[in-house]
Amino acid sequence: MKARVTITLKNGVLDPQGKAIHHALEGLGFNGVNDVRAGKMIELDLADGTTDAEIEEMCKKLLANTVMENFRIERA
Amino acid sequence: MKTAVIVFPGSNCDRDLAVAFEQATGHKPHMVWHRETQLPDGIDLIGVPGGFSYGDYLRSGAMAAQSPVMRAVSEAAAKGTYVLGICNGFQVLTETGLLPGALMRNAGISFVCRDVKLTVANSQSAFTSRYAADEEITIPVAHHDGNYFADAATLDRLEGEGRVAFRYAEEVNGSARNIAGVLNEAGNVLGMMPHPERMSEAAHGGLDGKRLFDALASN
Numbered sequence: 400m401k402a403r404v405t406i407t408l409k410n411g412v413l414d415p416q417g418k419a420i421h422h423a424l425e426g427l428g429f430n431g432v433n434d435v436r437a438g439k440m441i442e443l444d445l446a447d448g449t450t451d452a453e454i455e456e457m458c459k460k461l462l463a464n465t466v467m468e469n470f471r472i473e474r475a
Numbered sequence: 476m477k478t479a480v481i482v483f484p485g486s487n488c489d490r491d492l493a494v495a496f497e498q499a500t501g502h503k504p505h506m507v508w509h510r511e512t513q514l515p516d517g518i519d520l521i522g523v524p525g526g527f528s529y530g531d532y533l534r535s536g537a538m539a540a541q542s543p544v545m546r547a548v549s550e551a552a553a554k555g556t557y558v559l560g561i562c563n564g565f566q567v568l569t570e571t572g573l574l575p576g577a578l579m580r581n582a583g584i585s586f587v588c589r590d591v592k593l594t595v596a597n598s599q600s601a602f603t604s605r606y607a608a609d610e611e612i613t614i615p616v617a618h619h620d621g622n623y624f625a626d627a628a629t630l631d632r633l634e635g636e637g638r639v640a641f642r643y644a645e646e647v648n649g650s651a652r653n654i655a656g657v658l659n660e661a662g663n664v665l666g667m668m669p670h671p672e673r674m675s676e677a678a679h680g681g682l683d684g685k686r687l688f689d690a691l692a693s694n
Contacts, residue, residue: 408579412624413649415584461541464534464570466577467624 400445401475402454406463407438476692478504479514480522481548481564483539488525488561488672495672496522499688509542520557520691521548523564525617525670535578535620536566545571557601557691558664562618565656565666574657574666575633576625581618582649588617590680592644593655593669597637600658601694602665605686611644612683614669621668623650623657633657640665 408414414436421435441462443454454472463470478496482489489506496504504522505515514521529538539545545567552558552573560568568574581587590613595606606612625633630651633639641656648668656667671684 412579413582413622415580415582415649419584461533461537464537464577466569466575466626467579 400447400449402443402445402449403473403475404441404443404454404458404462405438405471405473406441406458406468407436407471409467409469412467476500476519476694477502477515477517478520478522479507479518480504480524481507481509481544482524483509483526483528483542483567485528485530486524486526486563488563488670489522491670491672492522492524492561495675495684495688496520498675499685499692507544509539509544512543512547514544514547514551518551518556519694520559521551523548523558523560523567525562525564528563528567531620534566534570536563536568536570539563539567540570549573552659552664555661555663557694559602559687559691560664560666561670561672562616562621562668565668566620568664568666573664574659575629576623576651576654576657578618578620578668579622579624580620581622581647586617586619587621587648588615590615590674591647591655591669593641594644596639596642597658599637600640600662600665602658602687602690603640604693605690613681614671614674614684616647616669617673618648618668621648621650623654623668625651630654636660638662641667641669 416437417435458470598608638658642653674684
């Protein structure tokens with residue numbers, strides 16, 4: 400069983416990497432980009448029966464820093 | 476005073492910190508590997524050094540915060556042992572929850588490595604008692620993730636309780652309210668991005684960092 404965790408910076412938190420990517424896209428001539436936010440994706444291969452609560456606990460304890468990041472869990 | 480320096484895979488300021496501790500206290504610190512589950516008996520001061528523990532995987536300090544030794548460090552901190560986290564050590568202390576907030580990527584994206592001017596915001600703590608109130612000092616920084624972040628309520632509380640130890644006196648990394656170093660509620664844990672151990676001998680170009688270690692050794 401697989402789950403995918405997407406981690407993003409909270410709204411309003413400055414994302415310098417996203418800004419740099421945005422500038423680079425503009426440099427390539429892509430002028431229709433309004434904003435870029437960078438995050439990370441972690442794919443978990445889990446034992447059958449792992450509960451949503453357990454995955455959420457993994458996110459809160461290690462995968463995301465909830466001071467500055469949000470996380471979203473999707474089961475594949 | 477008995478001291479210890481924690482060593483993670485990827486620490487690179489552990490030996491510099493050991494030299495600073497030894498010069499201030501007259502005794503060599505215990506170097507404690509991250510797999511240890513206990514600290515030596517009678518440690519008064521624990522240093523969590525700078526570097527790139529675990530290659531900064533996941534987030535700076537995130538993996539080191541889960542090391543067995545950090546549980547022992549947290550227990551010691553709760554009993555009043557002094558804990559000093561510098562640079563990556565500050566990141567580790569926020570990731571373990573010993574200090575509030577988080578250190579994000581520098582606002583200017585670049586790694587910043589230079590001497591910076593700091594203002595001593597609290598000169599009453601065990602770490603800062605050898606500085607004058609509002610004194611301007613010079614200590615180098617060397618980091619990519621030093622942009623201090625916390626929600627407004629936390630920042631207000633830190634400021635209201637005198638827990639901001641140092642502020643940047645110039646723009647360095649985009650830190651909220653120019654915060655360069657914060658104390659825990661009890662005042663025995665300090666995390667700071669600048670490196671006082673790199674400004675502790677005349678050959679370093681100044682002695683502003685040495686006074687922090689001298690203050691600790693006199694407690």
